[in-house]
Amino acid sequence: MKQGLVVDDSAVIRRVTGRILEMMGFDSTELDDGAKALDHCLAAMPDAILLDWNMPNVDTIELLRKLRRVPGGNQCKILFVVTENDPMLIGRALRAGADDILLKPYDHHAVQEKFEELGLIERQAQAS
Template identity: 70%
Template sequence: MKHGLVVDDSAVIRRVAKRILELMGFDSTEVDDDVKTLDRCSEAMPDVILLDWNIPGVDCIELLRKLRRMPGSEAATIFYCATENDPMMIGRALRAGADDVLLKPFDLRTVQERLEDLGATGRQAQAS
């Protein structure tokens, strides 16, 4: 089974994003900071990571760079999840190693389409 990791400081966003990944057939884990993210990824690199762009006290671009330097990260699909369509921020995220950017709020269909475009899907989910 493919594994997904949701990194966000908001418990509500983590639960929603985790549920979206689970509907797509991913076994998913939630974390809320950089230390837990790096620990989880060092244990086993997830297939998909949804990384929030703004976690208090964390430079999320630097966290993204650290993730990309970890063993196995080349096979992981990393989405940088943002609330604003800021071309400068999107460019920085893509240069730091994000495969794509998801704008919040996102839903099952959006995540599924983006993962399919990148070839990183779990099982087919039914939108309800």
């Protein structure tokens, strides 16, 4: 089973996103802090990470760079989760190693679409 990691300081966001990942066939781990996420990835790099931009006590751009340097970090797909469409921030995240961004608020469909685009899941047939 593919592994997903949700890193967000909001318990509600972690829980909802974890459920979305599970509905897409992922085993989901939810963490509230960047240091815990780095430790988790050092032990076992997931297939996908949804990394919130605004977390306390962590420079998320630096965390993103560190995650890419972890063994297996280049194979993991990282979605950088943001609350505003700030081109400067998005550019920094993409240069630091994010594969794509996901804008909050999001739903199952938005996550599924991003995972399809990144090749994490098969593209679903469109209903006519």
